[in-house]
């Protein structure tokens with residue numbers, strides 16, 4: 001039974017003993033949630049510093065990007081000259097399950113030997129992996145590229161494909177739900193290359209040209225027309241064009257962001273999409289959009305119950321460029337409302353542009369980390385990347401919701417840095433520098449003081465950086481060295497004046 005609580009908020013299901021009107025929503029992480037696209041609806045009109053590199057003076061030569069329709073244009077042998085330079089084409093997604101990428105991948109595999117001289121990562125699995133060299137992704141001299149080494153180092157790790165990892169366990173629990181509810185129907189894809197075209201990441205899902213998510217400040221650009229995908233929605237269009245009608249796509253996604261316990265520049269999402277035919281909505285005696293919306297809610301409520309038990313839920317109206325109507329599903333969990341996923345009825349234009357005219361569809365996207373953090377009681381998002389056996393040994397395939405037992409808590413060390421900002425200053429750029437120097441030793445970067453000197457017309461920011469290892473005690477010496485390096489790089493790279 002559902003009861004209307006607030007405009008745009010419907011509560012479904014009840015739970016004895018819980019107050020029905022508890023409204024505070026726990027936003028675990030804006031970055032690993034759908035709100036990245038939702039909340040920024042009005043934040044359009046980019047400043048100079050935010051503008052995406054498409055407006056850069058001299059775009060670099062385009063890379064071959066990982067996009068199915070382009071595969072026919074890729075060289076089918078290394079004769080393009082790339083091999084001799086040790087440069088490996090990014091060209092291919094690893095989609096053995098879809099039957100793609102055969103010839104390209106086989107020479108990519110051979111070329112892995114050449115590339116081994118450089119820094120190389122391997123993407124994919126199941127005998128269909130591709131290799132990517134660092135030079136392809138991190139190009140410090142190229143102004144259209146803003147990918148740091150720390151982020152390149154995450155490509156190919158595919159935490160979601162590790163059976164005993166909390167993200168792999170959660171992914172498989174979601175798969176089980178769809179397999180039990182729709183046996184043999186949903187196609188699963190979890191090894192697509194995260195390097196995609198700007199077109200796939202933004203245009204194909206109707207992201208407006210001036211939407212802030214396209215900005216250089218928010219997204220990692222490999223070149224002017226290639227990005228590290230910032231959401232798994234980047235694969236919707238290509239999979240539709242391949243004729244898939246029911247699919248789940250899981251992958252690592254990349255966003256420039258703040259630093260705290262719930263934000264990390266790389267996290268994982270799962271996207272789902274299901275098409276409906278005219279026959280289906282006629283048989284149901286409904287119009288196509290109404291059927292898609294009804295099925296969407298039924299399916300996702302079932303998923304939330306599968307993961308969280310008999311929880312109270314509510315639907316919140318929202319905005320996404322790719323859906324209309326659009327919703328967020330929230331559950332009342334551990335005393336708070338928590339966003340579980342974003343979803344909606346797919347825009348007709350996406351379906352028509354990709355060979356699916358005359359159909360309707362529902363789609364959803366969810367952040368795996370934000371759900372895994374509450375399901376497994378994992379207090380800090382950095383832990384997902386830990387290779388410490390005190391972390392990894394606590395989780396077993398098939399055991400959703402094992403509660404993480406903190407193995408130790410080492411003390412944090414705080415260091416402040418104050419400077420006069422310039423117009424171009426962005427907090428994400430600061431965080432990028434700190435992350436580049438301190439890696440996973442940085443726990444949080446918080447603005448603790450801000451004031452404007454009216455005489456000088458200048459604004460000062462003071463940030464507090466918390467350094468803490470999840471695995472060991474840090475020495476004063478090493479923290480001082482990190483902080484000195486942060487001060488030096490912030491001054492030289494950010495056009496600020498240290499105070």
Ligand code: DAH
Nearest residue numbers: 034231342343344363364365
């Ligand atoms: N791509 C969205 C994000 O990352 C999540 C999302 C929302 C995906 C709604 C969908 C959808 O497919 O229908 O913020």
